[in-house]
Amino acid sequence: MTDQTTRPEDVAEKGRIARIIDSDIFHSFIRSKVTVIAAIVTAIFMISALLAPWIAPHNPFDLAQISILDARVPPIGMDASDPSFLLGTDDQGRDMLSGILYGMRISLAVGFLSVAFAAVLGIFLGLVSGYVGGRTDAIIMRIAEVQLTFPAILIALLIDGIANGVFGNLDRERWAVWILTFSIGLSFWVQYARTVRGSTMVEKNKEYVQAARVIGIPSFIIMFRHVLPNVMGPVLVIATINLALAIITEATLSFLGVGVPATQPSLGTLIRIGNDFLFSGEWWIAIFPGLALAMLVLAVNLLGDWMRDALNPKLR
Amino acid sequence: MFGFISRRLVMAVVVMFVVALISFTLFRFVGDPINQMVGIETTPEQREALRERLGLNDPIIVQFARFIMGALQFDFGNSYQFKQPVAELIGKRLPATLELSFVSALFALFVGVPMGVYTGLNRHSAISKLFLSVSLIGVSLPTFFIGILLIFVFSVHLQWLPSFGRGDVVALGGWWTTGFLTVSGLKALILPAITLGLFQMTLIMRLIRAEMLEVMRTDYIKFARARGLPSRSINFIHALKNTMVPVITITGLQLGSIIAFAIITETVFQWPGMGLLFLQAVQNVDIPIMAAYLMLTAFIFVTINLAVDILYVVIDPRLRTERSGL
Numbered sequence: 001m002t003d004q005t006t007r008p009e010d011v012a013e014k015g016r017i018a019r020i021i022d023s024d025i026f027h028s029f030i031r032s033k034v035t036v037i038a039a040i041v042t043a044i045f046m047i048s049a050l051l052a053p054w055i056a057p058h059n060p061f062d063l064a065q066i067s068i069l070d071a072r073v074p075p076i077g078m079d080a081s082d083p084s085f086l087l088g089t090d091d092q093g094r095d096m097l098s099g100i101l102y103g104m105r106i107s108l109a110v111g112f113l114s115v116a117f118a119a120v121l122g123i124f125l126g127l128v129s130g131y132v133g134g135r136t137d138a139i140i141m142r143i144a145e146v147q148l149t150f151p152a153i154l155i156a157l158l159i160d161g162i163a164n165g166v167f168g169n170l171d172r173e174r175w176a177v178w179i180l181t182f183s184i185g186l187s188f189w190v191q192y193a194r195t196v197r198g199s200t201m202v203e204k205n206k207e208y209v210q211a212a213r214v215i216g217i218p219s220f221i222i223m224f225r226h227v228l229p230n231v232m233g234p235v236l237v238i239a240t241i242n243l244a245l246a247i248i249t250e251a252t253l254s255f256l257g258v259g260v261p262a263t264q265p266s267l268g269t270l271i272r273i274g275n276d277f278l279f280s281g282e283w284w285i286a287i288f289p290g291l292a293l294a295m296l297v298l299a300v301n302l303l304g305d306w307m308r309d310a311l312n313p314k315l316r
Numbered sequence: 317m318f319g320f321i322s323r324r325l326v327m328a329v330v331v332m333f334v335v336a337l338i339s340f341t342l343f344r345f346v347g348d349p350i351n352q353m354v355g356i357e358t359t360p361e362q363r364e365a366l367r368e369r370l371g372l373n374d375p376i377i378v379q380f381a382r383f384i385m386g387a388l389q390f391d392f393g394n395s396y397q398f399k400q401p402v403a404e405l406i407g408k409r410l411p412a413t414l415e416l417s418f419v420s421a422l423f424a425l426f427v428g429v430p431m432g433v434y435t436g437l438n439r440h441s442a443i444s445k446l447f448l449s450v451s452l453i454g455v456s457l458p459t460f461f462i463g464i465l466l467i468f469v470f471s472v473h474l475q476w477l478p479s480f481g482r483g484d485v486v487a488l489g490g491w492w493t494t495g496f497l498t499v500s501g502l503k504a505l506i507l508p509a510i511t512l513g514l515f516q517m518t519l520i521m522r523l524i525r526a527e528m529l530e531v532m533r534t535d536y537i538k539f540a541r542a543r544g545l546p547s548r549s550i551n552f553i554h555a556l557k558n559t560m561v562p563v564i565t566i567t568g569l570q571l572g573s574i575i576a577f578a579i580i581t582e583t584v585f586q587w588p589g590m591g592l593l594f595l596q597a598v599q600n601v602d603i604p605i606m607a608a609y610l611m612l613t614a615f616i617f618v619t620i621n622l623a624v625d626i627l628y629v630v631i632d633p634r635l636r637t638e639r640s641g642l
Contacts, residue, residue, distance in 0.1 A: 146331050149617050151576040161598035161606055162342060248458045255460045256583055258598055275464060275584075278472055279479075287468065290461040298456035 028310045038302035045296050049104040056098035061264075075284050088284045090273060096284060099270055100292050106266035107293070110181050111247040115239050117185030118246075122192025123228070123235060129193065130200025131223050141197070144190045152187040156249055159183035160258045180259050184249050191238055199231035237311055241304035244297045251293055267293045324625050328618045335614040339607035340383045344376075392608040397600050402608045406590055411492050412482055413589035416581070417574045419505055420513030425567065428517040429556075432524025437551060439529070448525075451518035459577055463511040463584035470507060478504050480586035512581040516570050523566055527559035561628070568624035572617040 029035055048055060075088040075096070088096050129140040147155065163179040203209060204227070212222045253259035254268030255275075262269055267289045274286025350363050350372070358366075367373055371382060386392060392402040435444040454462075471479035483500030485493040495501025531537060532555060540550045579591030586592070590609065597605035 142330075145327075146334055149331060149572075149621060150614070151573045153580075154576040154613070157579065157595075157598060158606070158610065161601070244456070251458055252460055252580055255458075256580065256595055258595075271461065271464065278464065278468055283468060283472070286464055290464060294453075294457050294461060297458070298453060301452065301456050 025310050029306070032306060034302055035306040038299040038306070041295060041299040042303060045104060045292075045299070046108060048101055049108050052098075052101040052105050056095075056101045058095040058098040060094040060099045060102055074282075075288070088282075088288075090270075090285045091277060091282075096288050099265065100267065100289050103265050103267045103270050103289060104292065104296065106177065106260055106264060107247055107250055107268070107296075110177060110184070110250045110260070110266065111243050113181045114184035114188070114246045114250070115242050117181060118188035118242065119192050119235060119239055121185065122189035123196050123231075125189065126193035126196025127200055127223050127228060127231070130197035131204055131219065131227065133201075137197070140193065144193055147187075147190050152184075152245070153249055153252060155187035156183040156253060157256070157258065159186055160253060176259065176261050177264070180250060180253060184246050184253075187249075188242055188246065191242070192235060195234050195238060196231050199234065200227055203227045203230050233311055237304065237308045240300065240307055244300040244304060247293070247297055247300070320629060321626055324622055328622050331618050332611075332614060335610060336384055336387060337380070339387075339610050340380050342610075343383070343603050343607045344372075344379065387611055390608070390612075392604045392611075395597075395605050396602045397596070398602075402604045405593060405605065406608055406612065407491055409588060409590045409593050411494065412587060413575065413578050413582070413591060415495060416505065416508055416512060416587060416589060417571070417578055419509040420511075421516065421567070421571060421574055423509050423513040424516035424520055424570075427513075428520030429524055429563075431517075432521040433528060433551065433556060435521065436525040436528025436532070447521065451521055454514050454518040459511060459515065459580045460584050462514055463507070463581060466507045466511060467584070477507050479507070482588060508581050508585045508587055511584065512574060512577060515577070516567075516574060519570065520563060520567065523563060524556075524559055527562060528555060531555045531558050565624050565628055568620055568627070572613075572620050575613060575616060 029039075053059070090096060090099065125140050125144075129137045160179060160183045163175075163183065167175060167179070200223075209222060209226060212226055217226075250259060250266060251268030251271070254266050255272045257272060260266040260269050262273065265273070270289035271286050271293070274282070274284075274289065277283075277285050350367055350370075371379060374382075390403045394400060395402050395405055398405060431447050435447050438444050457465075467479045470477045478500070481504060482495045483502075483504035484498040485495050485501055486497045487493050495505055537550060537555060540554055541547075545554075575591075578587075578589060579595055581587065582589045582591040583595055590612075593605060594609040596602070597609065
């Protein structure tokens with residue numbers, strides 16, 4: 001056996017890529033120009049957020065780099081602008097572009113983490129609810145119903161408020177991102193649970209599950225190894241749409257002043273800071289982070305919309 | 317029918333009970349209520365006396381029963397930050413929030429329905445596509461940023477409308493204040509109402525559009541066409557009527573969200589309503605206000621849900637048999 005021989009994995013790999021390119025979903029993706037643009041925008045935003053420490057022109061957290069003398073410099077194209085600050089600076093002299101890149105990191109991190117948290121919790125409860133049924137199902141679904149009575153933002157705000165009381169102000173700074181993730185995640189799990197429960201109840205009566213049961217495989221292995229992969233399709237769609245919602249919720253909470261503290265600003269925190277300068281003419285401090293947020297959410301929403309249609313066999 | 321309504325009623329009571337339990341737990345266990353009420357110089361003996369007087373040493377069940385009794389009379393004690401009865405504070409703020417919510421719901425309905433009918437009837441026209449793109453952008457922009465943009469354009473730039481507060485209000489009766497009767501009050505309403513109603517408006521528009529597309533394909537519409545009825549009466553009387561059931565449901569349910577989203581709008585516009593009060597309470601860990609707000613909004617939500625459920629069954633006879641089987 002030499003290295004020249006084609007390994008079977010390569011063939012499988014090639015086959016998989018070819019299969020993806022040939023699939024319906026890929027075709028519908030390429031056909032829709034809006035979706036392609038949305039995907040590109042999302043990718044650019046995510047990559048630049050990920051690479052923020054390397055590509056940002058300034059480090060907004062490095063006190064040695066920022067100078068109060070650079071405060072409130074307008075973006076280029078306006079009078080008294082400075083070419084090294086493309087989008088201007090805020091009241092502390094921090095570069096807006098860099099601030100937005102770093103802020104997007106926090107926004108996306110909280111968004112992804114809270115969606116992951118909500119999905120794991122919701123999938124777990126939905127699987128158990130649908131598979132076990134009976135009283136467990138009734139209890140979980142009643143809780144879900146009660147929670148569904150209230151809008152997610154109210155629940156997130158409330159959990160955040162409770163955490164405020166429990167942690168006190170000192171610890172809050174350190175834990176803010178995690179508290180935020182937890183409160184957003186906890187306010188979004190219901191949708192996953194209900195969807196997964198529905199599909200689990202359908203899967204439960206299929207032959208492969210019955211067969212697995214007959215040969216004595218324990219319930220939790222059937223649930224997580226056999227049923228779970230078959231109910232994941234809709235979860236992906238919900239997760240994408242929820243990512244946009246989670247980012248909005250994070251920004252909203254931060255804007256309201258109960259989210260991420262000003263020491264590690266997210267996009268919402270930046271808008272909150274900028275809001276105070278709207279009337280003194282420094283509009284760019286609030287508007288640029290807001291536009292970045294809106295573009296990000298719009299792109300993710302468009303992707304989610306497309307995915308919902310593409311994965312829905314009824315619409316084909 | 318009766319069975320269905322009574323089951324819903326029981327569910328509503330259970331929800332209120334759970335919310336009361338959460339509020340009580342909040343009030344009793346998040347931080348020490350005594351610490352919040354007294355100053356640093358209060359001696360341990362005085363604290364203990366206060367604790368005894370407020371009944372905080374009684375068994376938890378007794379305390380919870382007392383909390384429920386208080387809640388039924390809307391008595392939640394004094395706010396930690398304002399040292400005033402919570403009921404009074406909320407009562408003073410309630411008219412502002414209700415007026416704002418009412419106006420934005422009207423805005424959402426009276427702009428959303430015609431837009432929905434238009435886009436449903438003329439799917440491929442350029443204006444329909446414009447409406448749809450705008451609605452997608454409306455959904456993607458966070459409420460607070462829409463508010464900021466409106467302030468930036470209409471208050472800072474054009475200086476047409478005020479950016480904060482309610483303007484001049486007129487007192488009606490003992491406790492209601494209204495901004496409807498003064499010019500500055502009405503002007504102050506415009507931007508917050510649009511901000512708050514925009515999301516609901518896009519929702520109603522998309523819903524009506526989808527329903528219209530569905531209804532226009534049905535046989536009875538084709539038949540009405542064949543009979544030569546004028547298209548105006550087909551579109552607005554025969555078709556629109558049948559799209560109304562889901563619209564009533566969604567709009568009803570959205571009334572609750574409007575009250576919740578009022579928190580954000582009120583913060584952006586410094587609107588002196590309940591939401592702003594609640595947000596300050598969250599920031600300052602003012603538990604009595606949080607508990608009271610929670611109970612009040614839960615009550616509003618549960619009542620709306622119940623009303624919508626019942627209305628649904630009353631409007632659409634087909635649902636009676638289906639639903640009562642649940």
